[in-house]
Amino acid sequence: MIELEDVGYNYGGGELFSNLSVQLAPGSFHFLTGPSGAGKTTLLKLCYGALTPTSGRARAFNMDVKGLDRDQMAYLRRRVGVVHQDCRFLDHLPVVENIALPLTVSGRGLLEEQANLHELMTWVGLSDRKDALPPELSGGERQRAALARAVILSPDVIIADEPTGNVDWEMSQRLLRLLVELNHMGKTILVATHDMALIRAAKNQVQARVLRISNRQLQLAGADL
Amino acid sequence: MSALRNLILGDAQADRVVPPSGFTAQLTLFASGAMAFLCVFALALSLASGRVAHRWSEELARAATLRINAPPEQRAAQTEAALEILRQTPGVASARALTDEEQAALLAPWFGADVPLDALPVPQLIELTEADPGYDTTGLRLRLQAEVPGAVLDDHTRWRRPLVEAAIGLRRLGVVSIVLIGGAMAAMITLAANAALAANAQVIEVLRLVGAQDSYIAQAFVRRFTLRALSGAAVGVAFGMLGVWLMPEASEEGGFLTGLGFQSWRWLLPLLIPLLSALVAFVATTRAARKRLGDLA
Numbered sequence: 001m002i003e004l005e006d007v008g009y010n011y012g013g014g015e016l017f018s019n020l021s022v023q024l025a026p027g028s029f030h031f032l033t034g035p036s037g038a039g040k041t042t043l044l045k046l047c048y049g050a051l052t053p054t055s056g057r058a059r060a061f062n063m064d065v066k067g068l069d070r071d072q073m074a075y076l077r078r079r080v081g082v083v084h085q086d087c088r089f090l091d092h093l094p095v096v097e098n099i100a101l102p103l104t105v106s107g108r109g110l111l112e113e114q115a116n117l118h119e120l121m122t123w124v125g126l127s128d129r130k131d132a133l134p135p136e137l138s139g140g141e142r143q144r145a146a147l148a149r150a151v152i153l154s155p156d157v158i159i160a161d162e163p164t165g166n167v168d169w170e171m172s173q174r175l176l177r178l179l180v181e182l183n184h185m186g187k188t189i190l191v192a193t194h195d196m197a198l199i200r201a202a203k204n205q206v207q208a209r210v211l212r213i214s215n216r217q218l219q220l221a222g223a224d225l
Numbered sequence: 226m227s228a229l230r231n232l233i234l235g236d237a238q239a240d241r242v243v244p245p246s247g248f249t250a251q252l253t254l255f256a257s258g259a260m261a262f263l264c265v266f267a268l269a270l271s272l273a274s275g276r277v278a279h280r281w282s283e284e285l286a287r288a289a290t291l292r293i294n295a296p297p298e299q300r301a302a303q304t305e306a307a308l309e310i311l312r313q314t315p316g317v318a319s320a321r322a323l324t325d326e327e328q329a330a331l332l333a334p335w336f337g338a339d340v341p342l343d344a345l346p347v348p349q350l351i352e353l354t355e356a357d358p359g360y361d362t363t364g365l366r367l368r369l370q371a372e373v374p375g376a377v378l379d380d381h382t383r384w385r386r387p388l389v390e391a392a393i394g395l396r397r398l399g400v401v402s403i404v405l406i407g408g409a410m411a412a413m414i415t416l417a418a419n420a421a422l423a424a425n426a427q428v429i430e431v432l433r434l435v436g437a438q439d440s441y442i443a444q445a446f447v448r449r450f451t452l453r454a455l456s457g458a459a460v461g462v463a464f465g466m467l468g469v470w471l472m473p474e475a476s477e478e479g480g481f482l483t484g485l486g487f488q489s490w491r492w493l494l495p496l497l498i499p500l501l502s503a504l505v506a507f508v509a510t511t512r513a514a515r516k517r518l519g520d521l522a
Contacts, residue, residue, distance in 0.1 A: 070438070070439050070518075071438050071439070071440075074433070074436050074437060074438040074439075075436070077433065077434065077435065077436035078435075078436035082434060084434075088427070088430065088431050088434065089431065090242060090244070090428055090431055091244075092244040092245075093241065093242070097238075097241070101242070101431070101432070101435045102435040102436055104238045104239065104242065105239075105242075105432060105435055105436055105437035105438075105441055106436060149435065153436070
């Protein structure tokens with residue numbers, strides 16, 4: 001589904017990592033961990049085409065990401081839902097419109113999607129906050145809204161970058177459960193986190209692989225949890 | 226074509242993705258209104274100058290005046306001799322001596338209605354019109370010089386040409402002004418669009434993150450600026466047309482300055498200005514958005 005083959009990435013002349021290879025098979029669940037600055041976020045960006053590798057090859061849905069034009073890249077983004085640590089909303093729009101943004105930009109009418117939208121808001125526990133503006137949300141609410149926005153187009157892959165970085169333990173468990181549910185629906189999940197407790201908590205819920213990026217290399221951190 | 230359809234029909238939801246920008250919106254509205262207002266006057270000036278240049282060149286090109294400066298006792302004889310020469314001259318369509326009343330009317334603006342022509346050394350004027358083809362000016366002058374010593378032929382060339390040239394120059398200035406106003410408007414809207422795009426870099430980033438195509442993002446800005454330019458220019462044109470309408474109508478007494486208004490169907494021409502403004506805004510914003518989005522890629 002997403003495949004990085006011997007990829008390397010240089011930031012301003014310095015090599016961040018090189019010769020990394022990873023395959024995200026359909027329906028798989030991966031954690032990506034490693035120290036700060038190791039390149040977790042960069043690796044995620046290579047997966048959804050926000051960055052192109054300086055060496056090697058990144059493929060998504062059997063397409064070379066490097067060769068995609070901007071329109072093709074937009075279509076790729078619709079197949080890969082992304083949850084950022086800082087969420088990134090349009091602060092002038094209420095939560096419900098932010099969550100529906102992928103529908104809006106892909107030309108799908110909101111009226112037809114009202115039922116799905118309501119169901120999704122209920123699923124992430126934000127049905128009573130739909131008219132709030134993003135700055136009015138708590139950290140956990142923002143993360144759940146970002147997750148809802150990432151999945152509203154029912155993408156094949158969901159990538160989350162430190163989704164529990166700014167929330168308490170209870171909320172991180174709640175987010176984990178949502179991600180696990182999505183995986184059980186057949187979605188491919190890749191979560192970057194340095195929260196080992198979260199990874200351990202996932203042990204009983206899902207079969208996940210843990211990838212560790214360290215010293216410019218990617219290693220399988222252990223057997224299936 | 227679909228871009229034009231989307232531009233006209235719009236998408237209420239898509240229009241909301243870019244946050245409203247009060248100050249730049251008002252600035253764009255005001256600037257396009259002011260430009261349109263000026264454009265109406267430049268257009269009126271250009272059309273009026275064109276009309277005047279055409280009228281002067283048409284009316285005066287075929288007319289000439291013969292002035293008989295002779296002592297009172299010889300004036301009648303020289304006038305008759307001059308008329309006879311003119312009748313014989315090929316290329317002269319008609320010639321007639323002005324009556325005392327007509328000559329008094331010519332002097333009335335300076336001396337009042339009751340001009341005592343007898344008490345003034347006023348020359349006799351003969352009005353002649355040229356046929357097509359015209360007469361040989363040099364040959365006629367030489368013959369008059371020989372046979373009617375007091376006759377002076379004035380074919381109006383001396384003062385007609387600079388007037389017509391001035392009117393044509395004024396028309397050109399009007400056209401250049403319209404082009405410059407259009408260019409200034411395009412530059413202003415490009416700057417405003419660039420400022421809006423730069424201020425909304427984070428919005429663009431979010432839209433791209435959720436799968437928006439560049440055409441969708443660009444359209445959100447293009448539509449906004451095009452509609453602002455259209456509405457601002459519509460108001461500017463309305464005020465401009467009102468201003469032109471309030472100008473005094475063309476009259477003999479007022480001369481050139483009172484003939485600045487539009488005539489007949491030409492009153493419709495200013496109505497094109499808002500459409501052209503919208504077109505200028507559309508092109509300027511589209512180019513700015515493409516460049517900016519390309520730079521952000």
